[in-house]
Amino acid sequence: MMDAGRHPKIKVLAGSELKSVSGYIGNFTAVVRQKARMVSSACTSCGDCVEVCPVSVPDEFEEGLGTRRAIYKPFPQAIPSLFLIDPDSCLGSNPVACGKCKEVCGAKAIDYAMRDEEIVLSVGTVVVATGAEPWDPTPNVEYGYSRHLDVLTSIEFERMLSAGGPTGGHIQRPSDGKEPRSIAYIQCVGSRTQDPCRGMTYCSSFCCMETVKTTLQVQEHIRGVKQTVYYMDIRAFGKGFEGLYTRSRADGVRYVHSIPSSVTRDAAGRLLCRIADPDTGELREEAHDMVILAVGVKPRTDSDAIQKLFTLSRTEDGFFLESHPKLKPVDTPTGGVFLAGFVESPKDIKDCVTQASAAASRASILMRKGEVTVEAITSSIDPGLCTACGQCAKVCPFHAITVDKEKGTATVVEALCQGCGTCGPECRFDAVSLRHFTDEQFFNQIDAALEEEPEKKVLAFCCNWCSYAGADFAGVSRMQYPGSVRIIRSMCSGRIDERFVLYAMEKRAGIVLVSGCHIGDCHYIDANKSTLTRVEKLQERMRAAGLDVGRLHRRWVSAAEGRRWADTIQELADRLPSVDPAEVSKAADWARDQRVKYEKRVEKHREKRRAPKPAMAGSGAGGAA
Template identity: 35%
Template sequence: MEKEFFEGEFVKRRADIESGDVMVVGAGISGIQAALDLAETGFRVFLVEKSPAIGGKMSQLDKTFPTNDCSMCIESPKFIECARHPNIEILTYTEVDRVRGEAGDFKVTLIKKPRYVIEERCTGCTTCVEYCPVKAPDPFNQNLSLNKAIHIYFSQAVPLITYVDPDTCLYFQDEKCNICVGACKNNAIDLHQEAEEVEVEVGAIVLSPGYEIFDPGRRNDYGYGRMENVVTSLDFERLLCATGPYEGEIRRPSDLKHPHKVAWIQCVGSRRVTPGDNSYCSGVCCAYTQKQVILAKDHDADLQATVFHNDIRAFGKDFERFYQRAENLPGVRFIRSYVSVGKEIPGSKNVTIRYSTLEDGVQEEEFDLVVLSVGLNPPRHVKGMADKFGIELDPHGFCRTNPVNPIETSRPGIFVSGAFQGPIDIPESVVSASGADALCSQLLAYRRGKLDKERVYPPEKDVSEEEPRVGVFVCHCGANIGRVVDVPSVVEYASTLPNVVHAQESLFACSTDNAQQISNTILEKGLNRVVVAACTPRTHEPLFRDTLREGGINPYFYEMANIREHCSWVHSRETRDATQKAKDVVRMSVARTALLEPLQEFELPVDKRGLVIGGGIAGMTSALSLANQGFEVYLLEKDKDLGGMARRIHYTLEGLDVQGYLDDLIRKVYKHSSIHVYTDTTLLDASGYVGNFTTTVRSGMMRREIRHGITIIATGAEEYKPTEYLYGEDERVVTSVELEEAIARGDERVAQAQSLVMIQCVGCRNEDRNYCSRICCSHSVKNALKLKELNPQMDVYILFRDMRTYGLKEDYYREASEKDARFIRWDPQDKPAVEAVEEEGRPVLRVTVTDPVLGNQLALDADILALAAAIVPSADTNTISKLFKASLNPDGFFQEAHVKLRPVDFAAEGVFLCGTAHYPKHITETISQAYGAAGRAVTILTKDSVVASGAVCEVKEDDCVSCGACISVCNYGAIAFHETPRGKKATVNPVLCKGDGLCNSRCPTGAITLKHFTDDEVFSQIDAALPASQPA
């Protein structure tokens, strides 16, 4: 074996070269999603991560906004999915050293850093951790608590193996201690391990290295690092978290007391041009702070929370309501003020903050704990990384991307997803990951499936002749359950229940080793039913069903007892009753398992054609991507021409010539032989299910029936027609889009205007539309800059509530301000007023608004008034929602399956979403989402079949009296009569049945049964719930 020198260490070089299709660098949520989508599309993936486990920053978060889902709980099933996927090879503690070659043929040299633990041998038993005498700050807990020099990165880590931190391990100081080596029964510890060099060949690379948080210690102006009770928001996430340093109790560093008065300071490191700070807005801090406020109040209802903020940027879907929810909590103050951290009070170590308000002037207030809402920085050592990969960076140090494709880097074959694109949140990171899958798949379509491996399960055991043998696994969920419910006593109780032959506890039932242990126990103890008492089937049932398959039994022999959401979380203050309830819930589940039957999921063939509804940028981009990945596509547009809303947009803030781009896109769509474009098209009907949809349309005069396997909804949105501020009455009042059109066509009125006023938030952020339209602030800044370019002397006023130029758009807001566009904030209680008057013979629109700083009324005489009108769902949204069973949110936009982790999927399988039909968004965001939808759609189209649930209805013909009650309630049309020698009998088409079970509850004779939720199965639970008075 050859050796060479790497960063002062000797490196062993592995001789063999491994090949795959795609390398994903960085295994945070974006990298994980990219790897999973690529693997599902039929590519072999190397998932490379520099830290000891996959998961990234998301694994450190407590909950996620705006739904407050538990972050680890929704992310960790994906860890296991990666670990179990036959097409994914996870390489942790590994860094990229060199990249050679070109798109389609890269050779990547990786350095596997020594973990001093032999991966193949370590079982994750943690005996070594117990023996290790060294306690050192735990990086996963932001150094707020101690861990050992040898430890597992975090409890649910994948891979679940230890690593040695050479900086704190005594052996690496003076070879004093090697106690762990002896403690390990498996001889897994090798303190002489060396770095290893591995070379792999791939066709494409996805960069998803994520972000670093801004380090507030560097500038030394917030007391971070000097005052103990000043923490970052990421530190605070760990404090909130049940797996954090104090098991979810919020304690402050100086004296471990529960803080009662907590302050958050927004925009730390963001929106500033001072050296060391970032000029951009980090985009996520407003929402995560509101989340932290809500959670802190959950922990301690009497806690007083104060948020010092600049603009509140609640620009995302459902963010406005989330902000209101935080703001309306008792004891919560949102104060708009710049602040400085004053002093640390000797003794109490409380921290003072100086701030000023218009009402009370400058004040100084004392807080128990100060949280710095730090922004997002590019990844550490980003320049070196850019050199290695041969890609360019933007001036901020984020990845320079193609102006019309935020997923493409400057180097062909290398793509970027997640926060390395710029500061974005989790859903956008996930979207871009699926988009990266689509782009890799376009590039490598010719080799898709060549290295694909099938997952192999052990053969399913026939247990029909066996008595039920139930295994019960009771999960602590770290401290989530264990802190409230007495888990050992639940285990003890479970073992006394009928049919139970095995009961045990697990720290995290969903961690890789515990899941493995469950499947091993199935084999060892001959279990034929499994109950996991843990969390919700919504997130974890697929994982445990899969675990049963690993153990060789039918996945429908699995039952989940929810003792977290239904118990420990809601009864956190009643531990004794909660433990009793957990026992009740387990008893009910165990009773039910005895009656469970093995069900067969069935495979349905997939029609390999796609349907895209909506011919705007979103729809066209998706359609092109599907076609470039080798699939036939039908693209429907209701208008006579393609283009959608973009036909009215002429330029972007970043300077894109939108019409040029659009013409080019339309040409590509029409030229592509696999895309069938139907314009002037109305949807008439849609039926079917994932893999097999039939949609009927009228295109011009023709009626057509289209068969397709997936559907992408890209129906866009519309601009609100204002009824406010003289719009429609005075032709000098226009909307932002109309202003843009006027500028583009060189309208004289605009060119000659001396003064132009824009009013923001027209028609939204109000009672009728309680959401922010996201793009209007940037849109107005864009128009203002354009106007200043045309006529620097023109007076341009932007009357706003909060300027929401999030992310990198902040720079343009600053530029507009520097170019003398005047920004005046107004309050919803004191809206601007508009009247048409004459001023010295000049007809003007007089806009009066209260100056927030001086408090007096300003009268602005404008030649043109531009209203930043809301973006509203398009008119046909309701029809499409009904046809494709795609639900809508309260504001009338389409509702994705999961806000964070399934942002372009619908709950209805096989239907995807992109563009402004989802929510208002900028063109680049739309393009990213369009690729994301195409990426997700292709994970279905590449397959020959899809699997449908076995929990469907079935008719016992002998009992059917052909009353038709079942047929009348089945909206899916899954039930029909068929003729038998004994007359008409109902019969279920299992392919159409979605398992709602309405027929079952309406059938007078019990002839129709919803499998997996039969009457007897439900009765058994009811009987078990109330056993005391159970009928004899």
């Protein structure tokens, strides 16, 4: 940390908050609000101010086990090495109230009038490493964290073990200050539970080894101490971890495969852990002097704000989603933004350092090159047809479309566009097209797929990343499914315009299937939510027109779900014989009417745009010539 603080090319903005980010890869503009320290850089870190400050509040860094003054340094190695004033607890500059620190400051560094500053930064790449929050075990009432002083979290205990901590590295029972003779650890507090009040469903991954390490440390601190670890599984999977676990057991630490149902306090002030013996099932209460709850972590409560700032995706458990779990583990769907540490998932120090190094490398590759190659598949908007209604911009998962109401057009920022094409189906005037996946290409493919016996075909629109790959997987796994399916690939199911489905109906396709990634798995953040609403809307319209909705299906199939794909096609193909030809004709007529209506509207719009308008003369927007 000191090295980073001293590095000529690293600027550390402590006590700062990111207010907004705009732009795209290579061209981000970030507005940062730097909180007023009330102490200028003239501070020499002498500490005279701390001695006179009359205020004493719980120290956040010491997890509340120690106290700090209103003027303080967050922790001894803090960067920059300056003091700061906590405005919430400071009594103020008024000499009647206080102002003592200002009086004693030889460097004249204290300035109560200092205000928050806004800094505007131009940056090319961003690494998001905002961390996570430890689980607060107060709701796990059975362990009495808020009732018994001697029940501590693993993080509080960590501070107690630190030589620079509130007790100078001496282990003491908070209730009487005596050295404990018996310490219990309860694992998985706040992790691996289906009960949302008790914690999260996932394994927080670092707590087992943290406990193993702590037991070894405590063994060195207190001779002959008894330690018991209550666990459901010990996960010692990293390099050298199994060795540490073995050493801990060899040192006499008891590992008991049983989670206590309650922690109570007896008359002598000892803590009783009620457990069922893992072998005999017999119930008993084991007495300890201290109980340490090995707490897990949860995503930060302000994750929503960070997610919005960078248009990121999150997994079900709330951590940020990487671009690809194996091949792009530090990239995000937003170009130029990378992830490191707990923000992506809980992990231990070594993994955090590895990921941070990887993110820094990924970012510096881009910075070093100075230019990026963008995908050729991007959307484009015909300014001659665009009315700047902004519908396309609304559904764009990457905010790649800017709408200029004054000019009357929307434009695609190609460096931001990832090529999902979900904007296209939103346009009522056919102004949007996706390079390499144009409307014409789709119509031609539909024509070809339904050339022969269309009533006996299942026409499937598949997204490239999940459903098409799922079909591929079914194939390479040699799974059998009917050959009556015809697959049309798009980058994202969000590209599938209802006009494509209608055209397939007009061409008498037996059954139409729109298939994409599961909700939350979309490779374009959440473009498949548009697929969902569009298919539902179309089904609603079909229902209103008295048509059989059973001929249009929407199914999510992931790349690993070859079986699901084969089963889906089998199920739909089995329905084909029961499709009524009269119904097909009825739907075809209806679909043709819809197409003609659409074409008429677009043509009318085109003509309106072509007609010379005095107000627009010279703008060239109409391309009338």
